Amino acid sequence: xxxxxxxxxxxxxxxxxxxxxxxxxxxxxxxxxxxxxxxxxxxxxxxxxxxxxxxxxxxxxxxxxxxxxxxxxxxxxxxxxxxxxxxxxxxxxxxxxxxxxxxxxxxxxxxxxxxxxxxxxxxxxxxxxxxxxxxxxxxxxxxxxxxxxxxxxxxxxxxxxxxxxxxxxxxxxxxxxxxxxxxxxxxxxxxxxxxxxxxxxxxxxxxxxxxxxxxxxxxxxxxxxxxxxxxxxxxxxxxxxxxxxxxxxxxxxxxxxxxxxxxxxxxxxxxxxxxxxxxxxxxxxxxxxxxxxxxxxxxxxxxxxxxxxxxxxxxxxxxxxxxxxxxxxxxxxxxxxxxxxxxxxxxxx
Numbered sequence: 001x002x003x004x005x006x007x008x009x010x011x012x013x014x015x016x017x018x019x020x021x022x023x024x025x026x027x028x029x030x031x032x033x034x035x036x037x038x039x040x041x042x043x044x045x046x047x048x049x050x051x052x053x054x055x056x057x058x059x060x061x062x063x064x065x066x067x068x069x070x071x072x073x074x075x076x077x078x079x080x081x082x083x084x085x086x087x088x089x090x091x092x093x094x095x096x097x098x099x100x101x102x103x104x105x106x107x108x109x110x111x112x113x114x115x116x117x118x119x120x121x122x123x124x125x126x127x128x129x130x131x132x133x134x135x136x137x138x139x140x141x142x143x144x145x146x147x148x149x150x151x152x153x154x155x156x157x158x159x160x161x162x163x164x165x166x167x168x169x170x171x172x173x174x175x176x177x178x179x180x181x182x183x184x185x186x187x188x189x190x191x192x193x194x195x196x197x198x199x200x201x202x203x204x205x206x207x208x209x210x211x212x213x214x215x216x217x218x219x220x221x222x223x224x225x226x227x228x229x230x231x232x233x234x235x236x237x238x239x240x241x242x243x244x245x246x247x248x249x250x251x252x253x254x255x256x257x258x259x260x261x262x263x264x265x266x267x268x269x270x271x272x273x274x275x276x277x278x279x280x281x282x283x284x285x286x287x288x289x290x291x292x293x294x295x296x297x298x299x300x301x302x303x304x305x306x307x308x309x310x311x312x313x314x315x316x317x318x319x320x321x322x323x324x325x326x327x328x329x330x331x332x333x334x335x336x337x338x339x340x341x342x343x344x345x346x347x348x349x
Contacts, residue, residue, distance in 0.1 A: 042251070042258050050259040051078070051156050052135035058121040060137035062261065065152040067269050072149045073097045073262075074140050076131065076156040094128065094139070098149060101273055103320050108282040109147060115286060116294070116301035117146050126301060136261065147285065148311040153262050159191070161257030162211075163204030168246075168253035169237050172207060174230065175199045180213045283317045286310055 046054045065071045077093030094111040113128040119142050122133055130142040140151040166172060175198065182193040193209040202210060211230055262270070290310060292303035304310055 042255055042260050043263060044259050049135070050158075050257075051076070051131055052137070052259070056134045056138070058134050058138065060120075060134060060141050062137050062140060063150040063152050065266070065269075068101060070149070071099050071101065071153070071270070071273070072144070072151040073099075074136070074143060074151050074154040076136065076139065076154060078131075078156065078158045094143060096143060096147065096149065096151065098318065099273060099277070100318075100320075103278075104273075105278050105280045105320055107280045107318055109285050109314065109317070110282070111143055111146075111285050112302050114300070114302045115146070116296065116303050117142065120145075124296075136259070146307060146310060147314045148307075149314065153266070154260060155262065156259040157254070157257050159208060161254055163208050164254045164257055165250070166202070166204040166207040166234070168250040169234075171201045171203045172230075172233055172237055173199065174202050174207075174210070174233055176202075176210060180209065180215075182213065182215050280320065281317050283313070285314070287313055 044050065044052075046052055073096070075093070075095040075097060077095075094113065096109040096111070097106060098109065099106045111127060113126065115127040116124060117127050119125050119127075119130050119133065119138070125133075127142060127146070131139040136154040136156065140154055144151040176195050178197050180193055180195040183189065184191045184193070191208070191212070193213050193215075195206060195209055195213070200206075207230070211226060213226070286302065286304040290305045290313065292305060294301055294303045
């Protein structure tokens with residue numbers, strides 16, 4: 001089997017908020033109908049949508065999920081600072097959560113935003129521009145075609161959505177491993193980073209600074225590791241009894257920053273699927289050994305060897321790996337080793 005690095009890289013990764021929002025939905029469904037009215041607010045009409053044009057040039061049919069086949073959810077993170085007034089923001093973070101309802105395994109695929117690929121009706125372009133051309137449906141189709149996966153759902157948010165969530169749960173106590181400082185001159189320095197080392201309560205603003213920081217030797221590599229670790233802390237906080245009780249208030253706080261096509265009925269099905277879910281491998285698309293850096297019109301883009309190679313890699317990641325804890329041969333070897341150790345101890349007495 002080929003070995004490939006599975007670290008994920010993107011300019012503005014918003015993995016944490018995207019996945020934690022999914023956790024909110026699951027917890028809300030579990031809590032009961034008292035929050036259904038708030039959940040309905042996450043699904044926007046076209047006139048109120050954050051990302052979908054009312055009259056798209058190309059109509060894209062979104063696949064339906066029947067409940068028994070693999071379900072794929074596109075998690076979109078936007079940085080609206082780069083968009084002009086009344087212009088749709090590009091998707092700077094694109095993650096596909098792929099769940100097999102039979103094996104209960106979930107895999108995450110992070111799509112590099114500068115991947116140069118086919119966008120139906122528009123020729124080739126950076127994959128993160130699909131959303132500006134045809135909203136979430138075109139982004140879902142474009143990414144689904146690259147991965148050879150039918151994507152049934154999307155979930156979108158931005159920087160302010162992340163901040164709102166962390167503030168809504170009362171902040172997160174977390175150890176910042178070193179001083180972090182960076183001056184961002186965009187937006188009148190609204191997103192400057194200035195954190196001190198040590199254990200502290202991170203509110204939404206400071207948490208955003210922490211997960212965005214990448215100005216050290218390993219750049220995006222260490223940043224994605226920080227994001228994964230921070231995600232685990234936020235997820236645990238979301239599971240607290242107090243936050244489950246406050247779920248209606250939490251959803252109300254983040255609702256203005258979220259857009260999705262997941263209906264309440266679909267949330268019920270996904271919530272049931274989430275029980276006993278196991279997290280499998282996560283992977284970058286395209287993986288490093290399939291990347292082909294190139295330029296188009298003088299601008300750098302990320303090509304790849306072929307779609308077939310990408311799709312083969314995706315299937316490789318999706319294939320369940322054997323659990324060593326369930327391997328009888330491994331268990332037998334451990335038992336033999338313990339017996340040998342006991343015999344050796346007995347012979348020295």
